[in-house]
Amino acid sequence: MLPSDSDIETLVHRVIALYNRTHSPNVTTKLVTFTPAFITIQFTGGFCYGCGVFEYLDGFAELLKVLSGKAELKPGKTRQVTPRSFEADFMVKIK
Numbered sequence: 001m002l003p004s005d006s007d008i009e010t011l012v013h014r015v016i017a018l019y020n021r022t023h024s025p026n027v028t029t030k031l032v033t034f035t036p037a038f039i040t041i042q043f044t045g046g047f048c049y050g051c052g053v054f055e056y057l058d059g060f061a062e063l064l065k066v067l068s069g070k071a072e073l074k075p076g077k078t079r080q081v082t083p084r085s086f087e088a089d090f091m092v093k094i095k
Contacts, residue, residue: 004034006091011071012039015064027056037092043059044085053078057088070095 012031020028027045034040035089043056054075076089 004035008036008071008094009034010066011064015060015067016041018067019060019063023056023059030062032087039090039092042081042087043086046053046084053086053088057090060088062088 013035015062016029016031023029025045027047029042030042030044031041032042041060043053043060049057057078061075061076065072072092072093072095075090076091078086078088080086
């Protein structure tokens with residue numbers, strides 16, 4: 001049985017809360033946009049945009065995979081918003 005849209009959104013909020021609890025103050029996240037197939041997450045912190053972006057993206061995606069067991073995030077485009085934040089697009093895939 002596939003999860004409902006609200007189940008996916010609830011899962012994304014759980015991942016954000018856990019990610020922030022375990023990664024703050026180095027980096028924090030917030031949901032920018034949500035559709036069942038696509039999300040945008042903002043990452044904010046004192047990090048080097050060029051050095052560690054993929055570690056943050058992969059860590060966020062892995063956490064969602066571990067918590068859900070059925071959903072995966074595929075990173076897409078990233079864009080720097082300010083010197084201390086960037087936004088990342090993810091495609092949501094349900095197994």
